[in-house]
Amino acid sequence: MLTKKIKTRLSFLISIILITLCFLIFIYFNLKQNILYFKTPSEIFINNQIKENSMIRVGGMVKKDSIRQNNKEIRFILTDYKKELIVVYSGTVPNLFSEEQGAVVEGVLNDKKYLIADRILAKHDENYMPPQMKKILKENAK
Amino acid sequence: MIIEFLQMGGYGFFVWASFFIVTVSCLFLYYRARKTLKKYEKEFVKELESLPIKHKKRITKSSKVIGSILASQNKLS
Amino acid sequence: MDLFSFGNVIVYVNKLIKFINSIFFVILIIGLSFALIFSPVDYLQGDTVRIMYVHVPSAWIGISIFSLIAISSILNFVFKIKNLFLIVKSLAPIGLLFTCLSIVTGSLWGKPTWGTWWAWDARLTSMFMLMVFYILFIFSFKYFKNKEYLPKILTALSILGIINIPIIKYSVEWWSTLHQPASIKFTGTSSIHSSMLIPLFLMLLALLLYCALIFLMKYKTEIIKIKKQNIKRL
Structure with a gap:
């Protein structure tokens, strides 16, 4: 059975686990806002703490x-299918940037509906398939 | 056709670079692991040779580890 | 218990090394030819999708080796099993290599698709943390030779690191990240087309065999080191 030595080691182990858990929960609640890489257009609309003329990252689909x-x-509308945001950007866009694809824009919010972007990143989804397959799916959707 | 294959639809640099990096670093780790293994095998055999003959014979017979190390060393030389 | 004596283990190790050497190159060549030639391009990303065949297996291997060594070093701390310690020591560098590879290939994949080499989103940051934990692990092997402290330090690192593992896994679901969600899940169907799954799993198999080979070589080295120390006492 468990000897006394092993028991002391186990108690040491459990105390370490508890300390780290407390520590992590503390960190989590402090960083909660920073963990999110981007906000959605509706979050910007609702959230009153977001100040205008501040740097922000917004993600959504290109309408x-x-x-x-x-x-x-280049000027386009970023949407999360609830609220929309007009984005203005001068510069080159990534290859994968196109309509009905995800995008993350980084820039200054002019007001709650208008954003001047410094950088655009394309975001793609987790589906991978050959082009023929996509064609078939599209035709089926029609 | 070969050029087309190397270009990878314009993304050749990224595709080939990632495969190249993986290959090179795997080869490097393999080389390192092999080198240290050989080094320790050699040192071990040297140590074994320096022991008195009687002791050496006894432990070579009793230990499988020593037997297998000696076998791999003999293959090399 | 005799089954795990070094004498028996080294015989298995030698046999396994031979076996892996005989099949490794066949599987590697099949895997590479599928990954680079026979697999189709992606409808959206084109040829960059081929980076997935090294990126995803490396990330999986990096994560699973860390889970293995973390659990092993906690068990070693509690029950003091010498063999586990040797296993941890031999596995750690392999895990570090593959974590670094997944980060590098990921960044090579990110540039053409997302438009950036690196972003501090939750998935990438937690993967970076995994690499830091590996480095700390290996450094503590090098600098804490003391038998008293080393298991304690390794255990503390393991616990911190193992909490990071579910964070890596679920970061893409819990928070908004630039990285896309997981394509292959434990349950349910995968969202990768089957013609792309074949090279993915072949490359995974090839890399796993490579890991096993390096692990066995390193493990053998550790056994020889111990035997060398004890040679006079035999």
Whole structure:
């Protein structure tokens, strides 16, 4: 059976586990806001603590048929299917950036509906398939 | 066709770089592990040789570990 | 108990090394040819999807080796099993290598798809923490030779590190991250097409065999080291 030595070691172990758990919970509640890599447009709309003219990261889907591009800037609507946010950006976009795809924009909020972006990152989903497969899926959807 | 394969639809650099890095670092770790193994086997045999003959014979017979190390050393030389 | 004596173990180790050497290259070549030639491109990402075949197995291996060595060093601390300590010592560098590889290949994958090499989102940060834990683990082997302290330090590191493991796994579900959610789940169907799963699992098998090979070589080295110390007492 468990000897006394093993029992002391086990109690040492459990105390370490408890201390680390407390520590982690403390960290978690302090960093809760920072863990989120981006906010959604509706969170920005609801949350009153977000100040205008501050740096922020917003993520969502690029709305269909919303990309307007001229030689100076690109302008599109970022949506989470509840609220929408107009994004203005001048610079090159990632290859995967397109309509009805996820995107994360980093920039300054002008007001709650208008964002001037410094950087655009494309976000893709967890589905991987060959192009033929995608075609079939699209046709089935129709 | 080969150029097409190397280009990987314009993403060649990223694809080949990642496969290359994986291969090279795996080879490096293999080389390191092999080198240390050989080094310790050699040192072990040296130590064994320095023992008195009677003692050496006795432990070579009794220990499988020593037997297998000697076998792998003999293969090399 | 005699089954696990060093004498018997080294015989198995030698046999296994031979076996792995005989099949490794066949599986590697099949895996690589599927990964680079026969597998289709992705509808969205094109050829960059091929990076997945080294990135995902490396990440899995890095995570599972850490879980293994963390549990082993906790068990070693409580029950003082010498063999477990040797296993931990031989596995740690392999795990570190694959964690670093998954970070590097991930960043090579991130640049063409996301548009950035690195982002401090929850998944990437927790993976970075895993690498830090591995480094701390290996450093404590090097600098704490003391038999009193080393198991305690390793246990503390293991507990901290093992809490990090579910954070890595679920970070993409709990928080908003740039990294996409898991494609292959324990339950339910995977969202990777079967033609892409074949190279993924072949490469996983090849890399696992490689890990086993390195582990056995390192483990054998450790046994020889111990035998060398005890040679006069035999």
